[in-house]
Amino acid sequence: MNKKFSDFLADLRARTPNAKIAVAVSGGADSMALMHLCAKTGSVACPPSWGGLSAAGGLGGASSDKIKNIKNKILAAEAPPRLAMLATPPLKGGEATELGLGATQTKFIILHVDHGLRPTSANDAKLVADAAKKLGMNCAVLKWTGKKPKTGLEAAAREARYKLMTEYCRANDIGIILTAHQADDQIETFLMNLGRGSGIYGLGAMRPVTSRDGIILARPLLDISRDELTEYCRANKIKFVNDEMNDVMDFARVRIRKNRHLLRDQLGITDARILTAIESVGRARDAMESKVEDLMKKIQENVEEAPPRPATPATPPLLGGDACAPAAKNGKAIFQASFLFDLPEEIRLKLLSRLIQEIGGLPYPPRLEKIQLALEKLKRDTIFTIGHCSCRRMGEKILIAPEGTSISFRKIK
Numbered sequence: 473m474n475k476k477f478s479d480f481l482a483d484l485r486a487r488t489p490n491a492k493i494a495v496a497v498s499g500g501a502d503s504m505a506l507m508h509l510c511a512k513t514g515s516v517a518c519p520p521s522w523g524g525l526s527a528a529g530g531l532g533g534a535s536s537d538k539i540k541n542i543k544n545k546i547l548a549a550e551a552p553p554r555l556a557m558l559a560t561p562p563l564k565g566g567e568a569t570e571l572g573l574g575a576t577q578t579k580f581i582i583l584h585v586d587h588g589l590r591p592t593s594a595n596d597a598k599l600v601a602d603a604a605k606k607l608g609m610n611c612a613v614l615k616w617t618g619k620k621p622k623t624g625l626e627a628a629a630r631e632a633r634y635k636l637m638t639e640y641c642r643a644n645d646i647g648i649i650l651t652a653h654q655a656d657d658q659i660e661t662f663l664m665n666l667g668r669g670s671g672i673y674g675l676g677a678m679r680p681v682t683s684r685d686g687i688i689l690a691r692p693l694l695d696i697s698r699d700e701l702t703e704y705c706r707a708n709k710i711k712f713v714n715d716e717m718n719d720v721m722d723f724a725r726v727r728i729r730k731n732r733h734l735l736r737d738q739l740g741i742t743d744a745r746i747l748t749a750i751e752s753v754g755r756a757r758d759a760m761e762s763k764v765e766d767l768m769k770k771i772q773e774n775v776e777e778a779p780p781r782p783a784t785p786a787t788p789p790l791l792g793g794d795a796c797a798p799a800a801k802n803g804k805a806i807f808q809a810s811f812l813f814d815l816p817e818e819i820r821l822k823l824l825s826r827l828i829q830e831i832g833g834l835p836y837p838p839r840l841e842k843i844q845l846a847l848e849k850l851k852r853d854t855i856f857t858i859g860h861c862s863c864r865r866m867g868e869k870i871l872i873a874p875e876g877t878s879i880s881f882r883k884i885k
Contacts, residue, residue: 487681488688491647494581496637497604497611499596499713503652504603505701506693508710510580510650511607582611583640583649585633589620589717596713603711614640626723631835638685646687653678653691656698656729659746663728671821671840676754684835697743764822767815771805771827803831804873806881812850812870820847827872832860855879 495510497503582604586597597613604611614636621628637649658677665674682689693701705712721727735741805827812820824847825837837843838859846858855864857875864871864879873879 488647491688492581492645493648493650494583494637494641494646495609495650496652497582497584497600498652498715499584499600500652500715501702501705501710501712502654502657502693502698504600504710504712505704506650506652507580507582507600507604507607507609508705508708511609580609580650581644581646582609583614583637584611585614585616585636587616587629587632589625589629590715592713599711599713612640626725634684634835638687641687642685648688648690650690650692652693652701654693654696654698654701655743655747658694658750659732659743660725660728662746662750663732664724667724669840671818672753672757672760673822673825673837674840675750676757677750679754695747760819760822763819764826767819767823768826771807804871804877805831806869806871809850809865809868809870812847824850828859828861828863831872831874832858833874834859 495503495507497507582600584597584600586593590596601611601613616629616632616636641647641649661677662675665677668674678691678694680691680694702712704710717723718726718729721730735746736743812824815823821840821843825843828834828843828846829837838846842858846856846863849856850863850865850870853865853867855862857863860875862873862875862877862879864873864881866881869881871879871881
């Protein structure tokens with residue numbers, strides 16, 4: 473496990489050697505444990521040689537075998553120059569308040585989002601800020617303001633949370649956010665996506681490293697269970713909050729969490745087996761992603777950069793190529809139908825999904841069944857909309873454009 477984690481850190485730093493780091497902390501046991509582990513073990517930066525990594529800093533007070541195992545999973549190395557807090561401009565859709573050490577420098581910046589959904593949310597923010605200060609870290613409290621939706625609250629809160637954090641990071645030149653997603657979250661995500669009928673991208677669950685709105689999201693705890701992290705907090709007398717919304721059975725994730733034991737008790741499907749399956753599907757997903765990336769490059773060559781679109785994921789803007797290649801111009805992709813339909817079905821589905829996600833400016837790809845329906849429509853002349861995109865097939869040509877823009881082939885030169 474030490475080697476696996478050190479490789480994770482080395483790869484992260486190799487991609488972004490000078491990036492500043494934020495840690496997302498809700499106040500729950502998982503994120504409070506992550507914050508303390510970061511403080512105890514030092515920065516995740518690795519020395520230039522990447523060699524000789526060893527555990528640094530203790531996990532004070534841990535006594536159980538499980539806690540010792542956590543220590544083996546968390547490595548640290550030589551710390552880089554510490555980061556100074558930067559001024560925070562106002563955020564759209566929220567407010568930012570910095571609570572911490574003023575001019576004191578720190579290794580990490582702690583980000584806490586106050587969703588304002590519970591009467592105790594201000595107390596949660598204070599708990600996180602006070603704990604960060606004791607650990608020598610600055611804390612920025614980001615508030616989700618404005619009206620809250622009556623339906624889809626969980627998804628809306630998640631979108632608001634990431635929007636506030638990524639906006640803050642971009643404004644303060646922070647390139648990485650560490651999140652406290654752990655093994656139980658990974659299993660629950662897998663089961664939720666299984667219930668939705670997801671393909672290998674959904675069943676591969678969360679990746680250790682992804683990006684969103686230009687910020688890297690790193691999840692160093694995906695192989696540590698919720699129980700281990702809770703026990704670590706209790707053993708080290710770390711205060712944390714229990715969000716009562718985690719017990720509201722209206723949410724699908726909560727229902728899965730409360731009933732997951734049935735898989736083990738009645739069917740013999742253990743967490744370890746589910747995690748093994750997730751890893752296997754993830755490898756297949758990565759292989760397919762490599763092929764899709766090659767195909768996307770054919771649509772990203774030799775034409776000026778398309779105009780930026782709001783809320784686009786952290787991927788290169790669509791560019792275009794010569795007359796013989798699939799092309800994109802002004803945010804519109806145009807290609808021969810054979811370019812898409814000569815591909816194996818799974819790759820065909822993913823390529824169309826990526827195109828719609830990027831051109832439509834979606835934070836997540838459309839659901840599988842919607843992409844399958846779109847492919848079926850594109851087998852013949854058609855015009856339809858999906859994911860903020862307009863899609864058209866005329867003869868042997870297919871055009872995908874941002875919704876509301878022209879879908880005339882004649883106007884694309």
